Amino acid sequence: MVLYLRLLKFLKPYRVKLFFAMICMSLVAATNGLTAFIVKPVLDKIFFEKNATMLYLIPFGVILLYLIKGVFEYLQAYLMGYVGQKVITDIRNLIFNCLQKQPLSFFDKTPTGVSISRIMNDVTLIQSAVSEAFTAILKDSFTIVGLIGVVFYRDWKLATIAFIILPFAIYPIVAFGKRLRKISTKTQQSVAALTNFLHETITGQRIVKAFSMEKYENKRFQIENESLFRINLKRYKVRALSHPIMEVLGGIAVGVIIWYGGKEVISGNSTPGNFFSFTAGILMLYEPIKRLNRENHNIQQGLAASQRVFEIIDREPEIHDKEDAIQLEKVQGIIEFRDVFFRYEDKMILRDMKLNISKNEVLAVVGESGVGKTTLANLIPRFYDVTEGSIKIDGIDIKDVTLNSLRRNIALVTQDVILFNDSIKNNIAYGVTQDTEMIEKAARMAYAHDFIVKLPKGYDTVVGEKGIRLSGGQKQRIAIARALHKDAPVLILDEATSSLDTASEMEVQKALENLMKGRTTIIIAHRLSTVMNAHRIIVLEGGTIVQEGTHRELIEVDGPYKKLYELQFRETPAKKIIKIGRRMNNA
Ligand SMILES: Nc1ncnc2c1ncn2[C@@H]1O[C@H](COP(=O)(O)OP(=O)(O)O)[C@@H](O)[C@H]1O
Ligand SMILES: [Mg+2]
Incomplete structure (x- = not known):
């Protein structure tokens, strides 16, 4: 109610x-x-x-x-x-x-x-x-x-009789209605399961194909589909039964009415017109009553x-503007992590992080996969809130400013590039002014202009789901153009070059250097060149910083960085596999 x-x-x-x-x-x-x-x-x-x-x-x-x-x-x-x-x-x-x-x-x-x-x-x-x-x-x-x-x-006499019989006729309508309602709930659940399944397998087609799981997925789909069929069949059974039963009951009622009404007409107490007018009224009541019950179902x-x-x-x-949140103006880009702890649900990812990043510094974050590099970066635009401690930007706690004004100060390039089903122009200008000249300038600096103008409609070419297909490197350069166009003082690059081949990496590398100029940059990378040129490198392990310094300094000492460096950067894949194999033999 x-x-x-x-x-x-x-x-x-x-x-x-x-x-x-x-x-x-x-x-x-x-x-x-x-x-x-x-x-x-x-x-x-x-x-x-x-x-x-x-x-x-x-x-x-x-x-x-x-x-x-x-x-x-x-x-x-x-x-x-x-x-x-x-x-x-x-x-x-x-x-x-x-x-x-x-x-x-x-x-x-x-x-x-x-x-x-x-x-x-x-x-x-x-x-x-x-x-x-x-x-x-x-x-x-x-x-x-x-x-x-x-x-x-x-x-009125016949009407009284009819209304005494009527509830008996209504009862089965209600009973069938209840049964159908239950079935309908199950149908909804089954359809939802099927929809979810479809969403997963259609978006994941690449993986399904790569692992030759078509047959397996077919089988899973068939099972879900079959269960939907069975539920639907049950509904037809109940429906098919309800109609004849209602007809028989209706027939009985009409029979009784004809018998009684006919007797009244024959004995002269009533006229045929009176009787048929009455019968028409009773018959016309059936539909609205039935509909009322069905609508009851709809309402439920x-x-x-x-x-x-x-x-x-x-x-x-959980994450929203404080009531007295202030507007953050364009910042200088001084970032401080003060005793930051962070956990998802129950898994502690970051422990007691202390980190100061100065204006225009390029800071590289390295560490094994799953150690929490992305998580660390996600805390700055408040995609997630710190569990304990605080993060400050230009000395202001990021929880004290509006989300909009905070995020306006941060540009983000991620590993998997999201391009919306829209023109390249709009993808680059996403959320920022639509000035064509500035968009082109950003695209040029991102080394994306040349390939964009060669596309069928240039900057107006539609990309994404229904549009033209771009290579991983091209997409990434558009994402970099988007970040450049945003022109924010803080820049986060989360494995922004990971999906590139060596040829386009050179270009993107140059684009990134353009991007980092005059900004505070946090760069998460597994490419040596980007990390080597960083002003400072921090190594994460076990949720905290275990080493920090420049590439030159860190490579000198036997520590986690040197190990990572040897494992990830310097060795060719073949050597790496041999080494891992040897280690496994020893173990
Ligand atoms: N949204 C999430 N919910 C729960 N756990 C997560 C989520 N995202 C990442 N994790 C977990 O947090 C850890 C750190 O992840 P992440 O920061 O993505 O690592 P990295 O970027 O260093 O590879 C991983 O163990 C991962 O399983
Ligand atoms: Mg990551």
């Missing part, structure tokens, strides 16, 4: 339209009652009394009645359709906004398919609860009241969906 009231709040902006829709509905309901009512004069006046004036009046009245009904039905359906679609558009916008506010940890935990399903499927279910069910309930309730009025007016489904949707809308993002 609380949920439903909250849903109805979304209708508020459209209350005028809603009001008119309700007036139309009640008029449609009134015409329904009149249709049953008119049966009596039709039969008695035309067919029994053979009244000539009525022969013209009544058909004219019938046509008029249906004309009026048609007009109001159209208006009602249009208005409610408008309101319903507006409401789901509003709710979709709202969920998307709320989703965007969630920190990365939310997306770590929530499968993509689930988030998409909230916006697409659940909202559709809500729509049918707020507009269709709402319409049906109002319209059908009006209709039911009108018809009951007609039925009692025509023959919609409520369940709205609960899932409200969970997202109400979710307080």
Whole structure:
């Protein structure tokens, strides 16, 4: 109930339209009652009394009645359709906004398919609860009241009998409804599982193919698909059974009514017109009652969906602006990690990190894979918040400034480049001014201009999912152009050259040098050249800094850096494998 009231709040902006829709509905309901009512004069006046004036009046009245009904039905359906679609558009916008506010940890935990399903499927279910069910309930309730009025007016005794029998006829409708509802929940779950599965295997096609897992995935898909089939089959079974049972029960009721009503007509207590008008009223009651039950189902489904949707809308993002957060102006780029601890859920990744990075310094972070280099970098733009300690930028705690102003000061190039399904121009200018000259300048400095102008539509070429395919190196250079264009004082390069071949690496290397000039740069790399030129290198191990200095200094001593250097940078792959093999033999 609380949920439903909250849903109805979304209708508020459209209350005028809603009001008119309700007036139309009640008029449609009134015409329904009149249709049953008119049966009596039709039969008695035309067919029994053979009244000539009525022969013209009544058909004219019938046509008029249906004309009026048609007009109001159209208006009602249009208005409610408008309101319903507006409401789901509003709710979709709202969920998307709320989703965007969630920190990365939310997306770590929530499968993509689930988030998409909230916006697409659940909202559709809500729509049918707020507009269709709402319409049906109002319209059908009006209709039911009108018809009951007609039925009692025509023959109150027979009506009383009918309403004693009716609940027995309604019971199976309700029972079948419940059963169908349960099945429908299972269908939803099964469809969600299938959607998620599809999302994974389609986005992961490269891996599926590389490991020749097509057969395996086919098998998994077949199993999921089969289970959906079985659930659907059950639904058909219940549905197929419900109709004949309802018909038989209806038949019994009609039989009883004919027997009793016929007796009344024969004995002269009633007229045939009266009897048929009554019967028409009873028969016309069947549909709205059945629909009411079905709409009850829709409402239940919609409520369940709205609960899932409200969970997202109400979710307080763990990372958000403080109430008195200040705007961070363009910083100089002095960064300080003060006794920083960080853990994901329960795994401690960084321990007691102390680190000072000065203005325009190029700092390289090295360490074995999984040691926490990316994590360290993610803390600066507050993708995740430190568990303990603090991070300061120009002496200001990053928790005291707005997320927007903090992130405006940071440019990021990551290992896997994300290009949006948009023109190259817009991809480079993402979130920053659209000045063509500046975009080109950034592209030139990123050594991307030359290949961009050779593309079919130059800077207007669409890339990404549906657009042109670019090589890993080209994508990476566009990402670098994007970072250059942002022109932020702090730059984070997280294995930004990892997907490059040697030829394009040379170019990207030059592009990176352009990028690092006059900025505080944190560079996570496994390429020797980038690391060697850094002003300072820190080595991470066990969640903390174990060594620090320049390449020259670190290479002199026997320590973790030298080991990493020998393992990762200097040796050819063949030598490395031999060495690893030897070590394994020893062990
Ligand atoms: N979103 C996450 N949730 C939970 N654990 C994570 C997450 N991201 C990374 N980790 C874990 O944190 C550790 C450090 O990861 P990361 O910073 O990506 O390492 P690196 O960049 O040095 O290779 C890894 O052990 C990884 O399993
Ligand atoms: Mg990493």
